[in-house]
Amino acid sequence: MNPLILDNAAGVTASPVLVALDFATADAALAFATRLDPAECRLKVGKELFTAAGPQLVEQLAARGFQVFLDLKFHDIPNTVAQACKMAADLGVWMVNVHASGGRRMMSAAADALAHCSQPPLLIAVTVLTSMEAADLAEIGITVSPHEQVLRLAQLTRDSGLDGVVCSAQEASELKSLLGQDFKLVTPGIRLADSAADDQRRVMTPVAALEAGADYLVIGRPITRAEDPLGVLSDINADIRAWQQARG
Numbered sequence: 001m002n003p004l005i006l007d008n009a010a011g012v013t014a015s016p017v018l019v020a021l022d023f024a025t026a027d028a029a030l031a032f033a034t035r036l037d038p039a040e041c042r043l044k045v046g047k048e049l050f051t052a053a054g055p056q057l058v059e060q061l062a063a064r065g066f067q068v069f070l071d072l073k074f075h076d077i078p079n080t081v082a083q084a085c086k087m088a089a090d091l092g093v094w095m096v097n098v099h100a101s102g103g104r105r106m107m108s109a110a111a112d113a114l115a116h117c118s119q120p121p122l123l124i125a126v127t128v129l130t131s132m133e134a135a136d137l138a139e140i141g142i143t144v145s146p147h148e149q150v151l152r153l154a155q156l157t158r159d160s161g162l163d164g165v166v167c168s169a170q171e172a173s174e175l176k177s178l179l180g181q182d183f184k185l186v187t188p189g190i191r192l193a194d195s196a197a198d199d200q201r202r203v204m205t206p207v208a209a210l211e212a213g214a215d216y217l218v219i220g221r222p223i224t225r226a227e228d229p230l231g232v233l234s235d236i237n238a239d240i241r242a243w244q245q246a247r248g
């Protein structure tokens, strides 16, 4: 089923956009969030902001009505990751992630830990970072293509009982048909037709990503570094609505 319709039913934002709040201070992040409307997007708090501002900032964003994706990409021994995921659940986040390369036992421990929480966040696993291409994988001893490695890790993630993966939109269509409609695909590496790729390598535009099967779009710099961030977000949401309407 289309996630936009599901989200509407739950009474939260109908937009699949997760704005990556990659800011260096709590003040900068809160000033930016003040300009955003929880009806228009969710927010992602990652390593830079969390290291600078800590859990309190996550709670402040949630108190303003935003659903928060805590993107700390946990990767450690199973017990440590399971406990960290429980802490994320206690913070009230909507989604949390781990690295799929931590393996089955690590991912299952995280899923089991969240199963005992009263309000478990969605638990997803990063497959191959969208900044990586074949040459980067080869240097760390992975000689299959990024595509093949994503498929392998996504399969392992589903078998370990998680809700979905972070992947590039370039892998979305195959993952949807292989792993089913309910398995969530969260896709960073989203770029507008005229935006710079920056350090991203496996990129796609917002509507093309949804068309390929992405459920959620993580978008940072194309919005946060734009001259008119709200205008860019509103244009992206308008394009998405037009695409939805065209699909019926």
Ligand SMILES: O=C(O)c1cc(=O)[nH]c(=O)n1[C@@H]1O[C@H](COP(=O)(O)O)[C@@H](O)[C@H]1O
Pocket (backbone or CB within 6 Å): 020, 022, 046, 071, 073, 097, 126, 128, 129, 130, 131, 166, 167, 188, 189, 190, 198, 200, 218, 219, 220, 221, 222
């Ligand atoms: O887990 C993530 O969110 C993530 C995974 C991945 O493979 N690639 C990736 O870019 N991200 C995050 O998504 C955001 C992308 O930001 P922009 O490249 O500025 O749009 C950053 O906050 C990254 O940390």
